[in-house]
């Protein structure tokens with residue numbers, strides 16, 4: 347076999363415990379929501395899953411030329427999906443002591459000013475994407491800065507890694523430092539040019555990205571609505587109802603609007619594949635309007651706790667029929683790990699007397715988030731025809747997890763402990779398009795050494811070369 351290039355999907359078989367979701371455990375019931383093989387085999391050809399099933403049944407007929415990577419007893423799932431994060435905030439995480447509006451002006455906007463420099467946005471893109479892979483996240487929806495360069499860097503690096511990624515340059519023409527402001531015309535033109543260059547190129551998609559109502563004039567929202575109407579299949583990403591100060595500011599800026607959601611409705615921005623970050627303080631009317639339009643609410647628990655924004659009401663979203671994703675919101679959020687994100691999600695919901703069991707959490711991180719971003723036919727499941735993006739998870743990655751594991755009796759319990767105690771240390775390997783793009787304690791797996799452009803050890807983190815579960 348010849349060595350695959352980054353754009354050839356991988357061809358291989360992976361043996362592991364295999365878990366995949368195809369329905370919401372809270373709607374379909376836990377048993378009907380997933381399939382699980384205790385000794386499973388996933389056969390991948392050209393980056394697409396060909397078959398999944400019991401290893402004992404599939405191995406006898408397996409193409410003898412196919413390499414089998416054996417990860418037993420680790421758990422293989424669809425790669426995690428992070429539907430809301432910010433490329434330029436990897437050096438903003440953990441900024442102390444403010445709530446949203448002050449946090450934006452004190453830490454975030456000054457940092458974002460740096461991203462017109464390609465050296466800054468290239469380095470950030472490399473860091474971010476490798477950090478996501480180290481955490482088992484294979485798809486993310488990213489806000490870049492208002493500089494088109496930041497989106498170019500993000501897409502170019504995603505493309506080199508062969509990742510399914512969504513991103514967009516933010517549009518903002520008021521209430522921020524001059525160096526970050528575009529204009530209605532520039533925001534439109536620059537977004538249009540980026541759509542032409544990157545949308546549908548390989549595994550990349552463009553998201554039309556008005557930052558949020560407070561940083562756009564009505565003229566800019568009008569132009570954004572026109573752009574959205576010209577591209578009805580594109581994602582839209584923005585923020586909605588995160589913080590009381592923000593909501594009061596929107597009421598001041600748009601006195602004609604009956605509520606915050608009405609601002610986005612007026613400009614045609616509430617529709618399928620429109621991703622609304624936070625959605626914490628929505629009224630029943632707003633929830634119903636978002637649901638009716640097929641838009642998505644994105645719950646960002648570590649961010650909502652860190653910025654003191656409030657407690658997302660998952661059950662109200664479910665009752666309204668509002669699609670809901672769960673995301674890190676790097677860098678208002680404090681962890682790149684979707685495991686940690688789910689654990690903090692559990693705690694937020696607990697404060698509302700709502701529950702998040704292990705199965706429901708892992709559904710959300712995979713098939714649920716795929717549905718939340720309208721990619722449910724391509725990613726989020728380990729099933730024939732789906733793209734071969736996987737995470738391999740060690741549920742006993744630390745001494746504390748190993749000790750806890752001795753008392754575990756069910757898969758549900760194992761999953762709940764994995765999300766509660768797990769983080770990047772549990773990620774044994776990550777595959778994208780059937781190619782290994784991260785290996786715990788080792789190199790970047792199948793990536794040509796590494797890619798055509800070196801990535802510094804410091805960008806990759808401080809993994810020590812040691813473990814590999816590969817090679818049987």
Ligand code: GUN
Pocket residue numbers: 432446450454557558585588649675678
């Ligand atoms: N609202 C507008 N911009 C942002 C941002 O960068 N982070 C968060 N958490 N909320 C926002």
Ligand code: ZN
Pocket residue numbers: 430431432585623675
């Ligand atoms: Zn955000």
